[in-house]
Amino acid sequence: MAPQALLSPLHQADGSATYSANGYSVIGAVNGPVEVSRRDELPEEAAIEVIVRPAAGVGSPRERHLESLLRTTLQHIILTRAHPRTLIQLTLQITSLPDEESAGDGSALSYSSLPLLPPLLTTALLALLSASIPLSTTLAAALVAISATGKIKCAPTAAEMVRAGPGVSSLHVFAFSAGRALVLAESEGDFEFGAWEEACAVAEEACCERVAGMEVDGEAGNGQAFLRGVVEGKVGREMRWRMAV
Amino acid sequence: MPSAQAIVLPGDTIAPSALPTSANPNKPLTLGPGLRHIPPQTITTTIAGALSTDSKKNAAWIEYNSGRYTPSTSDLVIATVTNSVSEAYTCTLTPYTPTVTLPHLAFESATRKTRPQLANHALVYARVVSASQDTAPEITCIDPSTGKSEGLGPLKGGMLFPISMGMARRLLSGRKGRVQILEGLSERLAFEVAVGRNGMLWVDGGNVRTTLAVGRAVQEVDTEALGEKGQSKVVERVLRGL
Numbered sequence A: 001m002a003p004q005a006l007l008s009p010l011h012q013a014d015g016s017a018t019y020s021a022n023g024y025s026v027i028g029a030v031n032g033p034v035e036v037s038r039r040d041e042l043p044e045e046a047a048i049e050v051i052v053r054p055a056a057g058v059g060s061p062r063e064r065h066l067e068s069l070l071r072t073t074l075q076h077i078i079l080t081r082a083h084p085r086t087l088i089q090l091t092l093q094i095t096s097l098p099d100e101e102s103a104g105d106g107s108a109l110s111y112s113s114l115p116l117l118p119p120l121l122t123t124a125l126l127a128l129l130s131a132s133i134p135l136s137t138t139l140a141a142a143l144v145a146i147s148a149t150g151k152i153k154c155a156p157t158a159a160e161m162v163r164a165g166p167g168v169s170s171l172h173v174f175a176f177s178a179g180r181a182l183v184l185a186e187s188e189g190d191f192e193f194g195a196w197e198e199a200c201a202v203a204e205e206a207c208c209e210r211v212a213g214m215e216v217d218g219e220a221g222n223g224q225a226f227l228r229g230v231v232e233g234k235v236g237r238e239m240r241w242r243m244a245v
Numbered sequence B: 001m002p003s004a005q006a007i008v009l010p011g012d013t014i015a016p017s018a019l020p021t022s023a024n025p026n027k028p029l030t031l032g033p034g035l036r037h038i039p040p041q042t043i044t045t046t047i048a049g050a051l052s053t054d055s056k057k058n059a060a061w062i063e064y065n066s067g068r069y070t071p072s073t074s075d076l077v078i079a080t081v082t083n084s085v086s087e088a089y090t091c092t093l094t095p096y097t098p099t100v101t102l103p104h105l106a107f108e109s110a111t112r113k114t115r116p117q118l119a120n121h122a123l124v125y126a127r128v129v130s131a132s133q134d135t136a137p138e139i140t141c142i143d144p145s146t147g148k149s150e151g152l153g154p155l156k157g158g159m160l161f162p163i164s165m166g167m168a169r170r171l172l173s174g175r176k177g178r179v180q181i182l183e184g185l186s187e188r189l190a191f192e193v194a195v196g197r198n199g200m201l202w203v204d205g206g207n208v209r210t211t212l213a214v215g216r217a218v219q220e221v222d223t224e225a226l227g228e229k230g231q232s233k234v235v236e237r238v239l240r241g242l
Helices: A061-077 A099-103 A114-130 A158-167 A193-207 A223-238 B165-172 B181-186 B208-224 B228-241
Strands: A004-007 A015-021 A024-034 A047-053 A087-096 A139-147 A152-154 A168-177 A182-189 B006-008 B035-038 B042-045 B049-054 B059-063 B076-084 B088-092 B100-103 B123-132 B135-140 B153-155 B159-162 B192-196 B200-204
Touching (some): A004 A114, A004 A223, A024 A114, A047 A061, A061 A182, A087 A114, A099 A158, A114 A182, A139 A158, A152 A193, A158 A168, A168 A193, A182 A193, B035 B059, B076 B200, B088 B123, B165 B192, B165 B200, B165 B208, B200 B208, B208 B228
Antiparallel strands (some): A004 A015, A015 A024, A139 A168, A168 A182, B006 B049, B035 B042, B076 B088, B076 B123, B088 B100, B123 B135, B123 B153, B192 B200
């Protein structure tokens, strides 16, 4: 199923977005810049707070780990110096997981937190776009699985991961900025350095717009082109009154 | 006249050909919200929206309609009084943001004895005097050059309607905003409105029915992003319903 996104579904938040892909659905809300508590105040830049809430139950160290990864990644693309001594608060609620996730059959899915990272990052970015927080660039993320036989698969579905079972030897998440700079690389499992470089190249292909090609709007799998399409839809709706007679 | 739309994402570089070219080479290029200049020559965007340019003013900016209001100098805003300290009222423009100050003497013909007494939660129509990211913003209800109120001051009665910041800009930009719903409604109804750039619309129609009809009609134009034809349909329907 192609990824789907909706900008600004929530009315009370300054910015919000829902995103679903590969069975994962996340809803995100951004509030900011708002007043910051004295303890978290930074004199020259905005503090960023990320809260990840799981689909069921209360947060665990796994969510704390995802929060810290998201915060350090977003710190690099948010222009925090534009709003000193304020807080930008980002809340991400996972609303649904693929059915296979809860099966607990020993596949990479059931113990790894990496498959969650790309949908969380994409939702976070869409919510920040919706809140008009100044950013230095956009980013797109991709999950890559390397099997024990050395086969590289980009954005594997949950069903494929379960079928492979322990055959998945390593998982990688890469995030690239619009300028093709690598901003996040997280890996899990056993792999050779050559395989990592290959996986990185595959992810870059999936995330970034082709340099040579002029128009890429037809490609659903391309991260940057997808973002552009979502934003075009939103701006088009808001600017309808200009075109209307 | 602002020219056609090009949709941009944060981090896009604006090509020199997309920037306005002024007839006067000495006129500097003005960058509005959403654009930043990276020396020496690069101009990039920081928010998502539509790029607008004005060659007469030699200006470029990003048109967007979301996010939280950040005060900037000479904006008209509707502030809520939250507290009164020795020489000033403390007011809020948007929830959960640092407060702004409104000096007690910043009202028309106010002296220490005759200043208006504002209770908590009273509404004030004011202009932002100074706003920078390093100091608390200050607002005023008088025009500093004439000492007159120029329509600013406490708002009594009426009701506050939240609208989007883009709609507030449309309402305040006159003919360019293509809003004629208020003119349309005023043919049959008598009411008073105040538009705050912080996404607030204050309406006083004298009675609850008129106030609600006007406020809701403007909110509908906002959410549906209606053009002129759509607005006249809303006017017709509202006037028929009263």
